Amino acid sequence: MKFNTKTIHGGQEHDPATGAVMPPIYQSSTYAQSSPGKHKGYEYSRAANPTRTALENNFAAIESGTHGFAFSSGLAAIDCVLKLLNPGDEVVAGDDLYGGTYRMFTRMFEKYGLKFHFIDMQESSNIANYINDHTKLIWLETPTNPLMKIADIEAISNIAKAKNEDILVAVDNTFATPYLQRPLELGADIVMHSATKYLGGHSDLVMGALMVKDADLAEKLHFIQFAGGGIAGPQDCFLALRGIKTLHIRMQRHCENGMAVAKYLEKHPKVAEVFYPGLTSNKNHEIAKKQMKDFGGMVSFKLKDESEKAAFETLENFKLFTLAESLGGVESLVNHPAIMTHASIPEKEREKIGITNSLIRLSVGIEAIEDLLADLEQALS
Secondary structure (H helix, E strand, O other): OOHHHHHHHHOOOOHHHHHHOOOOOOOOOOOOEEEEEEEOOOOEEEOOOHHHHHHHHHHHOOOOOOOEEEOHHHHHHHHHHHHHOOOOOOOEEEOOOOOHHHHHHHHHHHHHEEEEEEEEEOOHHHHHHHOOOOOEEEEEOOOOOOOOOOOOOOHHHHHHHOOOOOOEEEEOOOHHHHHHOOHHHHHEEEEEEEEEOOOOOOOOOOOEEEEEEEEEHHHHHHHHHHHHHOOOOOOOOOOHHHHHHHHHHHHHHHHHHHHHHHHHHHOOOEEEEEOOOOOOOOOOOOHHHHHHOOOOOOOEEOOOOOOOOHHHHHHHOOOOOOOOOOOOOOOOOOOOOOOOOOOOOHHHHHHHOOOOOEEEEOOOOOHHHHHHHHHHHHHHH
């Protein structure tokens, strides 16, 4: 199956009871057993639910994996991955991460004995200096949130495995989606998504996803999910399945609009810098071009006026772009990372990597590009 077909048919079967084309919402917590321990594959919905199974099979298909898992949020999915580790283990992570991921790493798991190294992964060779006998996980975002840095998934996976084949490489693929890149095909062991974003696509659910292709790893992750209970509910699973069916056509428009917005901002007299992997001015444009089909709908930029006041005035001027957290829906959103999505990162750390008060992040939707550019023009003026 080609990708565009997988989004609709991947891992799916018509409902065996009725022939329903869309999997029904099985709003049930428990299932009848004909004899103790004898059932039809379902006992209790924390372990498995037919609607969630349909979605998880689709998750696996679109990321070229063998197993998928649906969680109550993206952070619940990340939490599950970190629970594979033990006190004393070390994690090498990118220095430009979603604020919630950074908060979880530093304020939750450090006190349980994990050690984290945050490094610039734009240069793949940097990672070798931080791998030692205690390293158990490499955590990547690419493109990163919010500075759109690109990490070479294949090169980093090769470096990690050459050092120790047991090191797990996990990639947060939320910004790119499997339409643009599939990390399991590039050597990664785990792919994570905030399915709240592009996979759901309509800003109407909160969900996380993990995809893997190793059966033993899948068994470990399923146990943690089952024992910890961070599962997605059947209603949200139904909505996510519906969203994924149009992922490929939505992403085409997100990419078209994202590139047009990035090129417009690059020439704007009030803009100092634009962060978008599709621009040839991007430091790692060639790596992005190698591992991504296109460049997505996320664009960040800095104003020449570096004051918070200038940023706030611009943000408050938008009419079509909605000032809100999150991303990846059909509607365009605008965000101030330093105050909103990345406020949990200490100010000195934010500024060190470039998340300043003048940075604005756009989630470019699928509206008419003429309307989006007009809104940018009036907001910036």
